[in-house]
Amino acid sequence: MQEQEKTFTTADGTSLFYRYRPAKDGSTDKAIVLFHRGHEHSERMMFVADELGLDDFAYFAWDARGHGRSPGERGDSPSIGTSINDVQTFIQHIQQEYHIAAENIAVIAQSVGAVLVSAWLHDYAPKIRCAILASPAFKVKLYAPFARTALRLAYKIRGNFFVNSYVKAHYLTHNKARQDSYNNDPLIARAISVRILLGLYDTAERVVADAQAIITPVQLLISGSDWVVHHAPQHAFYNKLGSHIKERHVLQGFYHDTLGEENREQAFVHMRRFIRERFATPLVHPDLTQSHLYSDSRREADELATPLSICHPCGAYWAARRWLTQLGANWSEGLRIGRDTGFDSGSTLDYVYRNQPQGTNEFGKMVDKYYLNAVGWRGIRQRKINIGHAIQAAFAHLRAADKPLHVLDIASGHGRYVLDALATDALPDSVRLRDYSPINVAAGRALIAERGLQDIATFDEVNAYDRANYQNLSPRPTLGIVSGLHELFPDNDLILQSLYGFGDAIESGGYLIYTGQPWHPQLEMIARSLTSHKAGCPDWVMRRRSQQEMDQLVERAGFEKIQQWIDEDGIFTVSLAVKKYSEVK
Template identity: 45%
Template sequence: MKQQQVSSWCEKEASFISHDGMNLFYRAWQPSNINDGDVTPRAIIFLHRGHEHSGRIRRLLSELCRPEDYAFAYDARGHGHSPGERGDATSFTCLVADLDAFVHYICRQYDFAIGDVLVVANSIGAVVAATWLHDYAPRVRGVIMAAAAFNIKLYIPLAKPALRLLRCFKKDIFVDSYIRPSMLTHSREQVHSYEADPLITKSISAKILLELADTAQRILYNAAAIDTPVLMLVADKDYVVSESPQFHFFKQLSSPLKRYVKLPKYRHAVFYEKDISSAVSESRRFIEGCFKAPLLSPESYMTADKKSASAVLYQALQQNEKKHLLGQRWFALLRYLLVRFGPLSQGMQIGLTHGFDSGESLDYVYRNQANGRFGIGKLIDRLYLDAVGWHGIRVRKHQLQQLLAEQLILRDKPLRILDIAAGSGRYLLETIKRYQHKPISVTLCDASPFNLQRAKALAEQLGLNANISYLQRDAFDPASYQGEESQYDIVIVSGLYELFSDNDMVLRSLRGVCASLKPDGVLLYTAQPWHPQLNTIAHTLTNHLGKAWRMRPRPQAEMDALVNLAGCRKVATLIGLDGIFTVSTAHKLAPDVTD
């Protein structure tokens, strides 16, 4: 570890292990004079621009931090001193997971609560931060987004479609930056500094560039799910990114504290301009406001099923709103084709018979083996199974099994596991199969006797040694949990609460779930923060009750708040395909512990 003095801070260089085991380089600036308790320390985490590295953050400390504040910045993979091919990463979501891993590492290593953290991010880093807020719903104090790169100006016509086409033939394409340093700032000093910096990465992977664009569209579409305080600093003379997506993002935010500041004569490198006084003063005022304002309480989310952006969209679906005649005819055509040709596909036939949200449908999607009649039916079935939602369901299964396996590895004593709405129980039973040597008892509950029979048949097919009980129970009935208090080490709730909008109903169930956990118990739960095919599903597919399958995506922050109110606290989240589904781990809170 390297250490040096930086004004009021002592700089340290080290590394942390990210979510996938990769060691990423970071810098920590610790106050030279540790306060005696009169001032509460704060953690300011900086995300550098694309092409840059954490060393360029150093000059911002005295501008944005108090002498008592701790500051941190890491080199994104493929940048600076961090490993990886320059300008590349496994995926854009991998970059977001790196941020989540870094924040949790800092909180553990330096003994900060996540509510002591504020993030400052520039350009691509700002989109990473926005995605993190949406997908992981961290309870941080706030985020400053400078020149957020929701839409990069590529200038070359049809540049993105051309890159997508080229990647069909060659995956590892890199795009050299067309931006000259003088287009980033009016400061000659910063231009020379940028040109002379050997750690600046001049190119970016086309894969990351395209995934950035796709993710930005997703976050812009569902920005209302974000309620963290946000300050947006927008450069008036930005040659790199467009302003309109930044303003759209800001308008959609549900944050009780948010500000949009357009900075006259600023270029893209907002904090590296010739005169940064306006950006600094706005940032300082925002930071102070964030730390003075209380965090949103878990109780404030209880009415989100009635008063929120997602509630408004859900009410529109409930009222069967179709804004355009063309849309009405399109959905009518889809329904006709489903009824006429759907039975050729085995998956669609199951959905038409039992409901597309039923345990039978889910189990068929898990198996992912196309079947149908007359050849064409198998092709239709393959297209059906490859729908983005079903693909996401299978990713969710894999992630749930991953988190469950981690718990099974950690615990050596005899284990009791409860699944309150198991369906066929495939994700659980397949995981248990790999740990036959452990003493495990499993209780599978479901409201459907048919699902329980299928689970029993699957357990027999797998040849499980575990002690398995099959109980017909309603997951929303408090009586289902009576007599089960503090009996289970692990409780699983998968794919259930996503189907029900009512928060009171979900909380009643969660309270029974958390009461069933032992004092050191773990809850594994899923959520669906958004879905790209919400309208199509609502207007064409039916649920297990034979009614239109209308869903209200529940933002991750809302789902986590309900879990907290029930008596557990989230400790980790895995993000699924396109952020449609998430799987989280929560620990049971000690009595009288509040968030």
């Protein structure tokens, strides 16, 4: 079938180039999506379609932004997070434009492309059939001593700049034709921006450390004589993978261009069989809804909740950190609010949203600024922005379906993140805010009055985990919101009560916005030195839920995820789901 040249539009409006080859046998229901190495482009991946010989699959291959015929400065992207989201948008485009279900899509990715795909599998939890990762660039070999530290320091001082790849074609593959084509291809970009290189390292470390969250069937191909990337992180990734179906093949003597090597048929034999086996077997996703009882995240939370002796160096360190936090509360307003109401309280979050350092003196303001710039609080503020995007997306869907806009938020804190997302020229029909805390309710009512929204908005003190509190609501909500609540409680049976409540309250065709926390780099610091608002639980210990786990819980209540947002550090997700079923458990 004739190869076609196409474009798709990313979340930020950029038009990216891709190649599409229909299935040779005329099939229209299955696809293999190809992701190229760094510096390269789609044309150098399409040979995979020829050599696989799977004629009942359509093939797609993109030019990542900053590569090939896609726009952007060569070797650059606004961020690694943007590129990961581009993967999500590309797959959604294929699903919508070509009517190919996610479970009928396989992905093959090399090197940098394999890192982007791995992060996508972790962060977005797509329900694709399988993924093949060839020599993922989890850790690029930088032969100069302290190169990574020097690049990070230079980036902090200079801002973004570019470095050229040291790798020559004859260190990528033994295949002379591939070497020559690499050397003579005008679309090959030898440069890579430092922000992308550093972002690649940071993302890879996160994904390798939390690979147990990935449950997609994965085949990992490791080049045995790779000059470009280290082997150890690839093996660590494989060993930690949560996939019930996974394979690892070390191809002895292979250089980094695994799929373009001289003896690449060794790799293609494994790939061909793996894809055929996966599509010959029904796709079954492991049930993660009982992860609060047994899972790596349960073990992690139990370890964080285990007291440390003050006589142990770690115990002494965290006791000192806790004391310093309490001491800092004498001068820093943010620390004071956290001490008095809990660092996970609605009052703390409202202060973080406002992001205006305050203190009793200049020292206190300096401490407060440092506190508000913590990676977790940056993620919280981005979550607020993403909730705004999700609210506007839900409103657009509801207006397109000629449905009323009735909002129900069950744990609003002070309600700022919801009220800030309302466009004054196109307000919803009603907004019903709720919270368990009388402090939050009073603050929220004051915020409603301050903005003159009393005609459409109410704020009540209600328990979000009592399913009976969702019954017989009038008007019946068409958009439900739950933000930051479920992350505070490890018990899935408990949070299902609120999700079932949403399922009771929202009719088919309505929407739900829900948040998740699949990753957090400061979990131990939070657990050991910050206090919670919950009575009887002074320590703020959180059990992370993978995105797959969170999505499955939402599906139990009759909703199906249709869109997702995530911050650059991969900490907080915001998802939009549509109510699919009229009856819930």
